[in-house]
Amino acid sequence: MSFQPLGLSDPIIHAVQRLRYIEPSPIQTQATPILLEGKDLIASAQTGTGKTAAFTLPILSRLAAHQPKTRCLILEPTRELAAQVVECLEDYTFFTDLSFCLVHGGVGYGTQNEKLAKRPDIVVATPGRLLDHLENKTLSLSDIEYLVLDEADRMLDMGFLPDVSRIIRQCPTENRQTMLFSATIPPRLQTLVGWAMKTPETLSIGRSATPAETVRHVLYPVAADQKFELLLAILENLHYESIIVFTRTKMGADRISGTLEQAGHKVVTIHSDRSQAERTQSLASFKDGSVEVLVATDIASRGLDIDDVTHVINYDIPENPEDYVHRIGRTGRASRKGDALTIFTAAELELVQSIERLIGVEIERVKLDHFPYVYTTLLDPKAASRRKPRRR
Ligand code: AMP
Numbered sequence: 001m002s003f004q005p006l007g008l009s010d011p012i013i014h015a016v017q018r019l020r021y022i023e024p025s026p027i028q029t030q031a032t033p034i035l036l037e038g039k040d041l042i043a044s045a046q047t048g049t050g051k052t053a054a055f056t057l058p059i060l061s062r063l064a065a066h067q068p069k070t071r072c073l074i075l076e077p078t079r080e081l082a083a084q085v086v087e088c089l090e091d092y093t094f095f096t097d098l099s100f101c102l103v104h105g106g107v108g109y110g111t112q113n114e115k116l117a118k119r120p121d122i123v124v125a126t127p128g129r130l131l132d133h134l135e136n137k138t139l140s141l142s143d144i145e146y147l148v149l150d151e152a153d154r155m156l157d158m159g160f161l162p163d164v165s166r167i168i169r170q171c172p173t174e175n176r177q178t179m180l181f182s183a184t185i186p187p188r189l190q191t192l193v194g195w196a197m198k199t200p201e202t203l204s205i206g207r208s209a210t211p212a213e214t215v216r217h218v219l220y221p222v223a224a225d226q227k228f229e230l231l232l233a234i235l236e237n238l239h240y241e242s243i244i245v246f247t248r249t250k251m252g253a254d255r256i257s258g259t260l261e262q263a264g265h266k267v268v269t270i271h272s273d274r275s276q277a278e279r280t281q282s283l284a285s286f287k288d289g290s291v292e293v294l295v296a297t298d299i300a301s302r303g304l305d306i307d308d309v310t311h312v313i314n315y316d317i318p319e320n321p322e323d324y325v326h327r328i329g330r331t332g333r334a335s336r337k338g339d340a341l342t343i344f345t346a347a348e349l350e351l352v353q354s355i356e357r358l359i360g361v362e363i364e365r366v367k368l369d370h371f372p373y374v375y376t377t378l379l380d381p382k383a384a385s386r387r388k389p390r391r392r
Helices: 010-018 026-036 049-064 079-092 110-117 126-134 152-158 160-171 187-196 224-237 251-261 276-287 323-329 346-359 381-390
Strands: 040-047 074-075 100-103 122-125 148-149 175-180 199-205 215-221 244-247 266-271 293-298 311-314 338-344
Touching: 010 049, 010 079, 026 040, 026 049, 040 049, 049 074, 049 079, 049 148, 049 175, 074 126, 079 100, 079 122, 079 276, 100 110, 100 126, 100 224, 110 126, 122 175, 122 323, 126 160, 152 160, 152 187, 175 187, 187 323, 224 276, 224 311, 224 338, 251 266, 251 293, 266 276, 276 293, 311 323, 323 338, 323 346, 338 346
Parallel strands: 040 175, 040 199, 074 122, 074 148, 100 122, 148 175, 215 338, 244 293, 244 311, 266 293, 311 338
Antiparallel strands: none
């Protein structure tokens, strides 16, 4: 099926043709008619499924042409996600005169004030800075017709729900179409849905905890004091084009980047203690291919759309099993193949087992050839089989 029968406007269809999208993804096929009809929508879709286009294409079709008032607000939990939606808008609005503005913290107010004064059709924002603009009266939400709450569960986790509620209360209720994207709808989000949405349609594309099928997962058991040595050896042995190494802590990320650099790798780092300018710069040099290794904490794991990441390495296991799915969602996107390699130690075995329960698959354990492994019970099949009955 092509994009033509979905009912999107011609300039939007031309824009996706220009991007060489051949057919709509399942979330796009299912969400587009609902959104073009003006209905509210709650959707959960796997990362990398084309979720951003699923909501932006119908909104852009309905916005049609520029008007000097802000009619669409897209809320995102992180600066990177907001910036990424704006990148998509640059592509999707190519044949229209629609304007948009990116609003997030960590940068000055000057440019944002100037752009907002021109009343862009669309504002893509993180909640904190958006509230600042509302308080400073540099932005009004009184003309909002389309409201998107993206990664709503993440906004809840990050403590943004009170801010999001304050923002929604400043939007008109009449003639407002509200869209909420979230892997899960915990009770507090359910309450918000109750007062902020009008008899929403619901869509679920695949199980939210299912990683893309194009990703090959493997586990590398190792003794704790050989973790870093193994990471270096894996990097030496891999044929990668671009790789993200995830760590649990900011300090861990800095330490790994430093040591990888000493070992001759070109590396950039993203975590929340780095300035916005540093984060943007790091992401840009990783995306344009001038740097092949990105070391990141979980801040980068949600929703970042980086083309052609061939490998994700988990240097340590995320505490929250869902973050594993988000981390590895960085590879195998839009049906490309990807590899997810996870290093783990005996202390992390329980976390590995919760991930396997979540994704419903036992992940293959592998050993790196010629690596001088020291003994750990994880490498001892007899010890492993002795452990199993105790777990039952
Ligand atoms: P998302 O799930 O929104 O982060 O999108 C993941 C990637 O898929 C992005 O790089 C999009 O540009 C790309 N994409 C979205 N829709 C399509 C489509 N219908 N055909 C091909 N690529 C797409």
